[in-house]
Amino acid sequence: MRACLAIGLLLVVLTACDAPTAPSDDIVETLSGTVQPGGEDITRFFVMKAGMLKIRLQALTPGGTAVVGIGVGELNITGKDCFTHGSAMLSAVNVGGVVIWPYVTGPLAEVQIDEGPHCIEVYDPVCCNRTLTPLAGPQSYTVQITHQ
Numbered sequence: 001m002r003a004c005l006a007i008g009l010l011l012v013v014l015t016a017c018d019a020p021t022a023p024s025d026d027i028v029e030t031l032s033g034t035v036q037p038g039g040e041d042i043t044r045f046f047v048m049k050a051g052m053l054k055i056r057l058q059a060l061t062p063g064g065t066a067v068v069g070i071g072v073g074e075l076n077i078t079g080k081d082c083f084t085h086g087s088a089m090l091s092a093v094n095v096g097g098v099v100i101w102p103y104v105t106g107p108l109a110e111v112q113i114d115e116g117p118h119c120i121e122v123y124d125p126v127c128c129n130r131t132l133t134p135l136a137g138p139q140s141y142t143v144q145i146t147h148q
Helices: 002-017
Strands: 027-035 040-047 051-061 067-075 082-091 111-113 116-123 139-147
Touching: 027 040, 027 116, 040 139, 051 067, 051 082, 067 139, 082 116, 116 139
Parallel strands: none
Antiparallel strands: 027 139, 040 116, 051 111, 051 139, 067 082, 067 116
8 A cells, every 4th residue: 555655656746747847937028119310229128137138120110121220239337328249230021030130140049148238229220331221211110039
């Protein structure tokens, strides 16, 4: 009888170990703004724990053939400027895709990020590359960031 009871307890413990895992601890944030022709828009976010960062462009409106630059970086000491670590040029074609500046794009694009205050800067890239066509009008954007 004791052997049966011990086997029963062992089965309960083993079954509990096979239970579904807890939901992901990743934090998903949606950041939105508007970039004006010749301008930039900086949106701030805070990372509580160093880890991986993914960025997904959710919307670019009105889009069309417009190209915007997007970079991720740290806020300066005043919290008004975003010092980015490179950037990617994005258009409506990139909506829905995960994009990390400027080296990796695709469904698994992610980079390491430290804890602390960070920023996303969306800008009219004509400021940095005079061969591009300037924005004809304001572009509203929505990006989704995922971090730990």
